[in-house]
Amino acid sequence: MAAEIRYLNANQEALARSGQLRALAGKLTMAEQAERRRVAKVLHDGIQQYMAAAKLHLSGLERQIKDPKLSQAAKKIEETIGTCIQMARSLSADLSPPALYRGGTGLRFKVACRPDAGTPSFSGGFYITDVQCAAFRRYCAAGV
Numbered sequence: 001m002a003a004e005i006r007y008l009n010a011n012q013e014a015l016a017r018s019g020q021l022r023a024l025a026g027k028l029t030m031a032e033q034a035e036r037r038r039v040a041k042v043l044h045d046g047i048q049q050y051m052a053a054a055k056l057h058l059s060g061l062e063r064q065i066k067d068p069k070l071s072q073a074a075k076k077i078e079e080t081i082g083t084c085i086q087m088a089r090s091l092s093a094d095l096s097p098p099a100l101y102r103g104g105t106g107l108r109f110k111v112a113c114r115p116d117a118g119t120p121s122f123s124g125g126f127y128i129t130d131v132q133c134a135a136f137r138r139y140c141a142a143g144v
Contacts, residue, residue: 033096040096048088055081 055078062074 036096040092043088043092043095048085048092051081051085051088055085 058074058078058081062071062078065071065074
């Protein structure tokens with residue numbers, strides 16, 4: 001009888017800890033998703049905007065340069081900044097795809113995982129939440 005009571009107590013404790021673990025995993029998922037959105041916003045609203053402004057200023061300066069070598073160097077720098085902008089846009093979209101958050105509470109779309117890349121792709125269908133998005137990212141990353 002004492003062994004059975006210890007077993008039941010241990011089982012209840014395991015169930016309680018399992019629930020705590022699930023709750024912590026949910027909080028971690030939400031924190032991860034919030035951080036992805038924050039970093040993507042910093043990239044988009046900050047870094048990309050400053051790079052675009054620098055590119056415009058350099059373009060204006062490049063047109064005023066008379067020396068062909070300096071003009072060519074300015075053009076190369078402008079192209080490099082353009083490449084950096086594209087890379088930042090791509091990283092921002094990978095971190096937190098804008099399509100997930102358009103339309104208020106969510107954009108209607110179906111989510112399908114490209115097995116080759118392990119990333120979601122989207123087309124019309126259902127609403128998705130941050131939690132579903134994060135869970136789907138984990139699913140794709142696991143290669144299931």
